[in-house]
Structure formats: structure tokens, C-alpha cells
Amino acid sequence: MSVDTTVRLPGMRLKNPVMTASGTFGYGLEFAPYGDLRALGGIVVKGLSLAPRLGNPMPRIAETPSGMLNAIGLQNCGVEVFLRDKLPRLPHAATPIIANLYACDADEFAELAGVLSKAEGVAALEVNISCPNVKAGGIAFGQDPAMAGRLTEAVKKRAGDKPVWVKLSPNVTDIVAIARAAVLGGADALTCINTLTGMSVDIRTRKPRLANGIGGLSGPAIKPVALRCVWQVCRAVSAPVIAVGGISSAEDVLEFMLVGAHAVQIGTANFMRPDMAFRIAERLPVLMEELGIGSLDAYRGTLALPGA
Structure with a gap:
């Protein structure tokens, strides 16, 4: 049986739906020793800001049952260094490279989008709306529909011909x-979901396990939440949804596509096995053949609900 793993998103075609999640795959280059980057559907690089960021103090990662807490603080080299030193070494002709954007106000987001809009080799822009808006007293853009819509619109105006994805917070x-607000603001696709806010403490030292106190929970523990969010969003908007949250197998990929996702991103599983994304991309067509799934387009969103 011949299977079709092709995925079509606004402005691009993926050879398969398996991408990497921002912040879990470095700039892509770090994982080249573990597999062929050209075999992936897409690579989402770690969050980029206008200026380099050192991130939060150590410790900033803590293992939890079936998951991981992180408070990295969006450490990155800055957009100029990425465009000069990282992007040219990535296989952008064979695999779409998606830049993840981080900023603290709409003007800064728009400026960053303007810089990246001119970059040959960047296929799309993914906007992290979980960032705190410093001009609004620290509230995250993704917690207020009006703010999310205005931010999306500001980025879209400066993005040129680059598709804009908005990464939603749970x-x-x-x-x-x-x-809905992000789509009304012009989002071409939605990434769903970012991490859940969590905390871990040590009863012996009586201190948090993260220097930052709280962090983002990811990994298999959040998969049911991510699945529910993706299902709800897919039913509510027409824009494609890219699923992320606890995916660590080809079976997980098909679960998210069953509820309506167009593609997925592998995150915490990359810490468990640095070759995980490559393994899942290789396993997916085999599993599709085993299950008699000829194409992902035909399979997507075919969940049979009780009483339907």
C-alpha cells in the first residue's frame, strides 16, 4: 500500500507532518548528528529576540512525573546572529525552517517580523503570545483576546509574504x-499548545527546584490537555492547527491528526531521545500502512464521537 504523508499549510508544503517544537531542538544544527534534518517535515528553531538574551539563572530545568518543568527564559543568540551564523547552515531548501518570535510589546514583535520577513530560508514566523506584555503590566498577550488579535495584526503587517503562525497558551x-481572535488578526495557522504553568519544590532544602520559582510543564503529562485544546480549536476555526504537547510516538501523531490537526511538533521527547523526531518521521508511514490510512488529508478530523 502506498501512503501519502504530505501536508499542505499556507505558503508551504511539508513532506510529512513531523516538526520540532521551539526551544527543544536548539537551532536544528545541534541535532544533525542524530538524523537527517532533511527527513523532517519542518524545523522550528528556538525563540528569537531582537537582541541576545542570557535567560534565567540556574537551575532552570526540573524533571517531573511524565514530564519536565523549564524556566529557560528564552535564552538565544539574537536574530542577527541567527540569520548570519545559523540559518545558512540549515537545509532550508529541503526542509522548511520556521522562526519563533519573542518580544515584550507589539512594536518589538512587529520590528522582529520585519527583519525576518526579508530572510531567504525562513519559511514562516511563529509568534509566541505567551510572552508578558510589559506595556500592559505584564499580562501575557495570549491571555486576552483583544491583545492577541492586535499583536497578530501587527506582526502580519510586517511579515511580508511569510505565513504567520500564532502559538496559543493553555x-x-x-x-x-x-x-478566534488570532485568526481574525490574520493568523495563517495556529500552534496549539504552549506549556502549562507549574511548580516543583524540594522538602529538604525548602526551596523551589527552579531558580525562577515557576516554569512551563511539558511532556506526556500534558498530552490529554493538548489533545483537548487542539480538538476544541480545530472545531472553532478554519485555520490549520499544528499540535504540540506530549507527542512521543507515531501513534501520538495520528491521535492529534484524528482530532483535526494538520501537523505536529515534537518537544520534550527530544530530551528523552535526541533522535526521536527522526524516528517518528520514519515510523509514521509504516504505521499508516498498518492501519490502512492512504493519506493524512483523508484521515484528518475523522474522530467518531459518541452519539454522532
Whole structure:
């Protein structure tokens, strides 16, 4: 049986739906020893800011049951160094490279989008709306529909011909309201979800295990939450949804596509096995053949609900 793993997103075609999640795969180059980067559907690089960032103090990673807490603080080399030293070494002709954007106000986001819009080799821009808006007293853009919509619109105006993806936070009362606002603001696709806010403490030292106190929970522990969020968002908006949250197998990939996702991102699993994304991309067509799935387009969103 011949299977079709092709995925079409606005402005690009992926050979398969397996991408990497921002912040878990470095700039891509670090994982080249573990597999062929050209075999992946796409590479989302770690969050980029206008100026380099050192991130939060150590310790900033803590293992949890079935997951991981992180408070890296978006350490990165800055957009200019990325464009000069990293991007030219990535296989952008064979695998779409997606830049993840970090900033603290809409003007800074727009400026960053303007810089990246001119970069040959960047296929799309993914906007991290979990960032705190310093001009609004620290509230995250992704917690308020109006702010999410305005930020998306500001980035879209400066993005040129680059598709804009908006990465949604699960730390909200109604993720659907944020998703709709982002799409109304011009988002070409939505990434769903970012990490859940969490905490871990040490009863012996009586201190938090993260120097920052709290951090983002990721890994298999959050997969049911991510699956629910993706299902809700896919039913509410017409824009494609890229799923992320606890994916560590080809079976997980198909679960998210069953509820409506177009593609997925592998995150914490890259820390468990640095070759995980490559293994999943290789395993997916084999699993599709075993299950009699001829194409992902035909399979997507075919979940049969009780009573339907």
C-alpha cells in the first residue's frame, strides 16, 4: 500500500507532518548528528529576540512525573546572529525552517517580523503570545483576546509574504476565544499548545527546584490537555492547527491528526531521545500502512464521537 504523508499549510508544503517544537531542538544544527534534518517535515528553531538574551539563572530545568518543568527564559543568540551564523547552515531548501518570535510589546514583535520577513530560508514566523506584555503590566498577550488579535495584526503587517503562525497558551479560561481572535488578526495557522504553568519544590532544602520559582510543564503529562485544546480549536476555526504537547510516538501523531490537526511538533521527547523526531518521521508511514490510512488529508478530523 502506498501512503501519502504530505501536508499542505499556507505558503508551504511539508513532506510529512513531523516538526520540532521551539526551544527543544536548539537551532536544528545541534541535532544533525542524530538524523537527517532533511527527513523532517519542518524545523522550528528556538525563540528569537531582537537582541541576545542570557535567560534565567540556574537551575532552570526540573524533571517531573511524565514530564519536565523549564524556566529557560528564552535564552538565544539574537536574530542577527541567527540569520548570519545559523540559518545558512540549515537545509532550508529541503526542509522548511520556521522562526519563533519573542518580544515584550507589539512594536518589538512587529520590528522582529520585519527583519525576518526579508530572510531567504525562513519559511514562516511563529509568534509566541505567551510572552508578558510589559506595556500592559505584564499580562501575557495570549491571555486576552483583544491583545492577541492586535499583536497578530501587527506582526502580519510586517511579515511580508511569510505565513504567520500564532502559538496559543493553555493557561487561559477559553482557548477558543484566543484562537478566534488570532485568526481574525490574520493568523495563517495556529500552534496549539504552549506549556502549562507549574511548580516543583524540594522538602529538604525548602526551596523551589527552579531558580525562577515557576516554569512551563511539558511532556506526556500534558498530552490529554493538548489533545483537548487542539480538538476544541480545530472545531472553532478554519485555520490549520499544528499540535504540540506530549507527542512521543507515531501513534501520538495520528491521535492529534484524528482530532483535526494538520501537523505536529515534537518537544520534550527530544530530551528523552535526541533522535526521536527522526524516528517518528520514519515510523509514521509504516504505521499508516498498518492501519490502512492512504493519506493524512483523508484521515484528518475523522474522530467518531459518541452519539454522532
